[in-house]
Amino acid sequence: MKNYELVLQQVEADLAAGRLRLGGRLPGERSLAEQLGISRPSVREAVRVLEALGVVRTATGSGPEAGAVIVAEPSAPLTALLRLHLATSHLPMHDIVQTRVLLESWAAREAAGQFAAQGAADGDGALAGKLRDAEELLGRMDMEGLSPEEFHLLDAEFHVALAGLAGNVLVAAVMSSLRSAIHGYVLAAVPNLPDWDATAVGLRAEHHGIVAAIRSGQADAAARLVTDHIEGFYRAARLSSPAW
CATH class of the missing domain: 1.10.10.10 (Winged helix-like DNA-binding domain superfamily/Winged helix DNA-binding domain)
Structure with a gap:
């Protein structure tokens, strides 16, 4: 030592x-x-x-x-360390997708459960504020004329925000550290899509469906929609694994 x-x-x-x-x-x-x-x-x-x-x-x-x-600054240094570690390794696509599904489906289920228990959908609490931030990102993604890169930068931000809804600092930090890897792999997949414009329309609809399920407190539905959304994109981009 x-x-x-x-x-x-x-x-x-x-x-x-x-x-x-x-x-x-x-x-x-x-x-x-x-x-x-x-x-x-x-x-x-x-x-x-x-x-x-x-x-x-x-x-x-x-x-x-x-x-x-x-001092207490738990998320920023952890995020920085994870990002440095991720930058030194080539991550298998299956591992990224599986990790995203585990983290984001749990976060969506937890957040929806909190809305159902606390009635936060009609309030001005921290959770409601976080969900409004996620919805603001959806509004920006709904704008016409976005390039695939612009869309997916916002998409990565949205998914980080989604993971942060549950209030778990560690889950949010891990998702934040994965942001660059997610954006890179997703953008690289765009040329494999048969019709990007049609795909973007579908992704927007799925995003809104996830948020609606969370806001209405439908925990199981929110988790299922997140899982289908993440895995469905990779299948559509022909990056799927037999395990999915």
Whole structure:
């Protein structure tokens, strides 16, 4: 194990045990170095890693704001790390489709269930606001004259928004990290479609159907429509697998 990893391990243990909390400060460089038997440069390296991960925020100087403070920014660093990892690997088409179906159908089912339970369809709560954002993307996709690339950029945004409706930060982060991969594969599939204009009309109708099912609290229908929508596009683009 590298020396800086000892610091990461210690911080993880202190967070898990409650010895470090949101807003708390890491011990100083000298204290950590002596405690773990490592050099101060190794401690500084660990703090830079923690800052890049969004776990701490640092400020120089000797005042009350100086040092490394524990902060909570769970989605942005996770998304960045996942995107970097995805960029280094060629992802099998089947794996992308299967992951999308798992995440998005669950999110649609969960969101619809929340609407049914809370009556959010008629309210001004956070969930209703998120659904209106998704509907705004649908309105932009309904505009005439969009190129396939413009359409699918909006489409990727819509599906990320769809996954975020359930309020699960991890699901939303994974979908956000998949955005580039989804857009790339979908756009590459367009030439395989026999009639892009007809396909776009069908995709728009399917999008609206999914949103309508969520808004009306039809959880099973929303999940089924999402699954059919995702798998159906790849079959239409002749990118299907025997397992679908």
